[in-house]
Amino acid sequence: MRGGVIGVAQMGPIAKSESRPQVVKRLIDMLKEAKGRNCRFVVFPELALTTFFPRWVYQLGDPELEAFFETEMPGPETKPLFETAAELGIGFYLGYAEKTKGKHYNTAILTDGTGKIIGKYRKVHLPGHVEPDPSRKGEHLEKRYFDIGNLGFPVYEALEGRVGMAICNDRRWPETYRVMGLQGAELITLGYNTPVGLGEPFQAAALANFHNSLTMQAGAYHNACWVAAAAKCGNEEGFEMIGQSMIIAPTGEVVAQCSSLEDEVISARCDFDQAQYFKREIFNFARHRRPEAYGLITERIGAGDPLPPVESF
Ligand code: CDT
Numbered sequence: 001m002r003g004g005v006i007g008v009a010q011m012g013p014i015a016k017s018e019s020r021p022q023v024v025k026r027l028i029d030m031l032k033e034a035k036g037r038n039c040r041f042v043v044f045p046e047l048a049l050t051t052f053f054p055r056w057v058y059q060l061g062d063p064e065l066e067a068f069f070e071t072e073m074p075g076p077e078t079k080p081l082f083e084t085a086a087e088l089g090i091g092f093y094l095g096y097a098e099k100t101k102g103k104h105y106n107t108a109i110l111t112d113g114t115g116k117i118i119g120k121y122r123k124v125h126l127p128g129h130v131e132p133d134p135s136r137k138g139e140h141l142e143k144r145y146f147d148i149g150n151l152g153f154p155v156y157e158a159l160e161g162r163v164g165m166a167i168c169n170d171r172r173w174p175e176t177y178r179v180m181g182l183q184g185a186e187l188i189t190l191g192y193n194t195p196v197g198l199g200e201p202f203q204a205a206a207l208a209n210f211h212n213s214l215t216m217q218a219g220a221y222h223n224a225c226w227v228a229a230a231a232k233c234g235n236e237e238g239f240e241m242i243g244q245s246m247i248i249a250p251t252g253e254v255v256a257q258c259s260s261l262e263d264e265v266i267s268a269r270c271d272f273d274q275a276q277y278f279k280r281e282i283f284n285f286a287r288h289r290r291p292e293a294y295g296l297i298t299e300r301i302g303a304g305d306p307l308p309p310v311e312s313f
Pocket residue numbers: 046127128140167168169170172192193194195
């Protein structure tokens with residue numbers, strides 16, 4: 001079978017005081033559990049090696065901030081994860097904070113079953129703010145700490161098919177899935193940290209789980225691909241984050257979902273050929289998509305740009 005049994009390894013909270021070796025042990029334990037379930041690939045969360053530090057205000061260059069970033073992958077503390085994965089013959093998606101050549105990225109890597117890195121993605125849609133604002137109930141300062149990803153949305157050959165990556169807020173944007181869908185992605189892997197209770201208006205917090213599944217189920221169906229998504233969740237340093245990690249079929253159906261807010265492994269048999277009917281018929285982009293008829297949508301419309309004039313007819 002192309003594809004195979006895919007695991008999602010959701011993580012409960014990571015305390016600020018937790019060391020990298022302690023976190024890596026948690027990841028290894030879940031990798032072993034995934035092996036017991038016959039998985040050949042496992043998806044870990046966004047920023048899976050540390051607490052979600054963008055909730056706090058640091059000055060750039062502060063050593064405490066810089067310590068959240070990896071300067072090499074694998075490094076001495078993450079190597080055991082790669083070694084175990086190679087022993088077990090499991091590939092994985094891992095999110096972490098990456099520092100390279102003076103740049104800081106919110107990054108994910110893809111490995112094959114030998115512990116070799118075969119793909120990298122750097123988060124494009126960075127939510128939140130650059131400057132803290134004491135009137136907010138909680139901060140989300142990804143724009144302060146990370147540079148915008150410079151790798152696009154690449155799709156890699158893996159699991160005898162095509163596998164792409166996204167990170168957290170990316171999952172809310174249809175273009176994330178479509179850019180990978182246009183490259184024939186059969187599985188989109190992603191990790192997330194989604195806090196609630198930062199002072200959202202009206203029902204937004206209550207709808208956080210609904211919007212989580214809504215965006216990913218739509219992305220899977222519209223692009224005829226599997227989506228495997230892992231949360232870091234629960235009460236982390238006094239801040240609540242949603243769980244609801246899931247695996248979604250190309251039909252848009254949820255086929256596995258976590259029920260806890262802790263470390264938890266789920267798995268599903270993801271046959272890439274199950275996507276072929278939709279890729280060949282309903283979402284055959286080459287045959288049915290009509291970008292030349294979409295008009296202004298092909299022009300760049302950025303934040304703060306005036307809205308384009310409306311044609312009268
Ligand atoms: N990590 C991440 O991207 N989280 C965002 C929450 C943003 S709330 C300011 C998300 O879209 O889930």
